Amino acid sequence: MNLEKEQVIVDTILQKAPYAEGKVRRQRRIEFKIPADRIRDFLTLLKENNFESMMQITAVDWPKDGEIELVYQMWSYTYAVHAFVKTRIPRDVDKAKVPSVRDIYPVAETYERDAHEFYKVTFEGNDKLEMPWILEDEDREAGVSHRKDFDMLSYVKRKYKLLDRFEEDKENYVI
Amino acid sequence: MVSQQELIREARENGMELLPLEKDTYELFFGPQHMATENYSLILKMDGHRVVKAIANPGFLHRGFEKLAEYRPWYTNIALLLRICVPEPDVPEAIYSMAVDELMGWEVPERAQWIRTTVLEMARVSAYLFWTMGMAFKLGVYTAGQWAAAYRERFMALFEQLTGARVYHIYTIPGGVRRDIPGDKWLRQLKDTVEYLKDKLKDFDNVLFENYITFKRLEGIGVMDKKFALEEGVTGPNLRATGVRADVRKFDPYLLYPELDFEVPVLREGDSLARALVRRFELEQDLYILEQLLEMGPPSGPYKVEHAGFKALPRFKVPAGDAYAHVESSKGDFGAYVVSDGGNKPYRVQIRGPSIAHGIRVIEQLLVGARLADVPVILVSLDNCPPDIDR
Numbered sequence: 001m002n003l004e005k006e007q008v009i010v011d012t013i014l015q016k017a018p019y020a021e022g023k024v025r026r027q028r029r030i031e032f033k034i035p036a037d038r039i040r041d042f043l044t045l046l047k048e049n050n051f052e053s054m055m056q057i058t059a060v061d062w063p064k065d066g067e068i069e070l071v072y073q074m075w076s077y078t079y080a081v082h083a084f085v086k087t088r089i090p091r092d093v094d095k096a097k098v099p100s101v102r103d104i105y106p107v108a109e110t111y112e113r114d115a116h117e118f119y120k121v122t123f124e125g126n127d128k129l130e131m132p133w134i135l136e137d138e139d140r141e142a143g144v145s146h147r148k149d150f151d152m153l154s155y156v157k158r159k160y161k162l163l164d165r166f167e168e169d170k171e172n173y174v175i
Numbered sequence: 176m177v178s179q180q181e182l183i184r185e186a187r188e189n190g191m192e193l194l195p196l197e198k199d200t201y202e203l204f205f206g207p208q209h210m211a212t213e214n215y216s217l218i219l220k221m222d223g224h225r226v227v228k229a230i231a232n233p234g235f236l237h238r239g240f241e242k243l244a245e246y247r248p249w250y251t252n253i254a255l256l257l258r259i260c261v262p263e264p265d266v267p268e269a270i271y272s273m274a275v276d277e278l279m280g281w282e283v284p285e286r287a288q289w290i291r292t293t294v295l296e297m298a299r300v301s302a303y304l305f306w307t308m309g310m311a312f313k314l315g316v317y318t319a320g321q322w323a324a325a326y327r328e329r330f331m332a333l334f335e336q337l338t339g340a341r342v343y344h345i346y347t348i349p350g351g352v353r354r355d356i357p358g359d360k361w362l363r364q365l366k367d368t369v370e371y372l373k374d375k376l377k378d379f380d381n382v383l384f385e386n387y388i389t390f391k392r393l394e395g396i397g398v399m400d401k402k403f404a405l406e407e408g409v410t411g412p413n414l415r416a417t418g419v420r421a422d423v424r425k426f427d428p429y430l431l432y433p434e435l436d437f438e439v440p441v442l443r444e445g446d447s448l449a450r451a452l453v454r455r456f457e458l459e460q461d462l463y464i465l466e467q468l469l470e471m472g473p474p475s476g477p478y479k480v481e482h483a484g485f486k487a488l489p490r491f492k493v494p495a496g497d498a499y500a501h502v503e504s505s506k507g508d509f510g511a512y513v514v515s516d517g518g519n520k521p522y523r524v525q526i527r528g529p530s531i532a533h534g535i536r537v538i539e540q541l542l543v544g545a546r547l548a549d550v551p552v553i554l555v556s557l558d559n560c561p562p563d564i565d566r
Binding site: 055105134135 | 241501512531
């Protein structure tokens with residue numbers, strides 16, 4: 001498998017961004033790891049280097065490490081290469097902050113709203129985060145729904161009053 | 176003729192109170208029950224029949240697929256994730272399976288690759304027919320809409336023979352496909368259907384795509400340019416209608432696409448008409464691809480990787496790591512990002528629907544200044560699939 005093109009892209013970007021770690025994963029997939037406070041610099045650099053489009057921002061919760069991993073997935077139409085840009089931020093709700101990149105990639109606004117609603121990651125500089133998105137108010141108050149420590153079973157029971165209903169007419173249930 | 180200002184002055188002199196003109200807007204709730212919105216809701220601020228501001232509100236499904244997927248074994252997620260987009264359920268199956276294949280390090284057998292490619296193309300054709308139906312109905316060309324629905328029915332019947340289900344197929348699985356093709360009779364039927372539809376495309380042209388009404392209703396409506404589309408992350412036919420030759424099948428090839436010969440239709444105008452015509456040309460190319468695949472014929476061999484798979488569902492484990500796979504669907508670039516921690520369930524699955532890019536910010540910006548009558552047309556020309564956004 002010829003990986004020259006990918007290697008050249010990774011080398012060019014690493015030369016301009018010494019704070020990053022990068023590697024070629026396979027054909028047309030490259031990966032970078034960067035500190036969270038340099039995300040704006042790095043994505044600006046990627047945009048200058050023909051990564052025109054942002055595919056999505058994924059938040060992955062790692063409670064064991066006490067961290068949330070943000071994966072910015074970038075696509076270059078010029079090189080036909082997909083770049084994973086990974087960064088880790090603390091998991092505490094007060095500290096889970098990262099600068100917003102919506103002025104660099106306007107589409108990021110939508111994905112940032114998504115990550116904020118489901119993972120409580122605050123993107124500083126995005127004023128649309130608190131706007132109503134997919135969840136309703138009562139669901140939002142129940143906790144951070146997509147994090148690993150969210151107790152889905154008790155939430156479902158509470159929300160649909162399954163336990164109460166069961167307790168009320170226990171005699172009618174045939175189990 | 177008396178001007179508006181004079182009327183207002185006269186009314187004020189007679190002691191009538193009038194609201195200032197700039198506040199003379201009203202809010203219109205468009206959807207989710209409106210036919211054109213497809214369980215998607217817009218709040219439109221209107222001035223007369225012009226849209227001043229649009230706010231998109233996609234949260235009407237509340238299904239939480241991504242969270243549910245973390246609670247289910249690897250294989251059973253297929254039956255969950257395909258419900259993301261109803262007109263094209265094979266795409267989420269395929270991308271999830273391709274990502275899991277990459278994590279497992281599996282080389283999918285050639286026969287399975289052929290079947291997967293055929294199924295994906297059939298899904299694209301039936302999704303384009305579904306879109307043609309929607310567009311024809313919104314333009315009032317009901318004949319073409321009913322034809323499209325009827326032709327799509329033929330593909331549904333073929334899917335039923337192949338997979339046992341009409342809409343939700345649950346067919347592509349990690350490592351191949353769930354079962355083999357029914358036999359040569361099915362291949363002949365597919366060939367007949369493709370030839371029949373190819374013949375009937377002329378009728379679609381006559382009635383819908385070369386229709387005076389279509390041109391009048393779509394030309395110059397909802398225009399977006401190349402730079403705007405790229406910045407907003409628009410993909411698929413919507414991006415190709417602005418002049419970007421972007422197709423995942425061409426420059427991130429998967430399955431059998433590198434061996435197939437097809438063109439990527441591109442138009443420059445970026446309006447609703449260009450988007451409609453790109454889809455029309457795509458339909459033709461897809462039929463051409465299906466013809467080539469049928470000519471090639473399914474290679475012999477196994478149709479899935481030999482492994483414990485279904486026999487050991489709860490114990491089936493995937494090595495730790497992450498993978499991203501994407502395909503070109505009828506709506507655009509559909510991707511799946513799968514993270515595994517080595518367990519018997521996915522650690523995180525995120526599906527990247529194409530509609531999340533052009534369904535929120537793009538619509539909010541394209542609708543500003545549009546007439547109320549054009550709102551459904553713009554919505555349909557972008558080919559939104561709201562479940563993509565609210566997954």
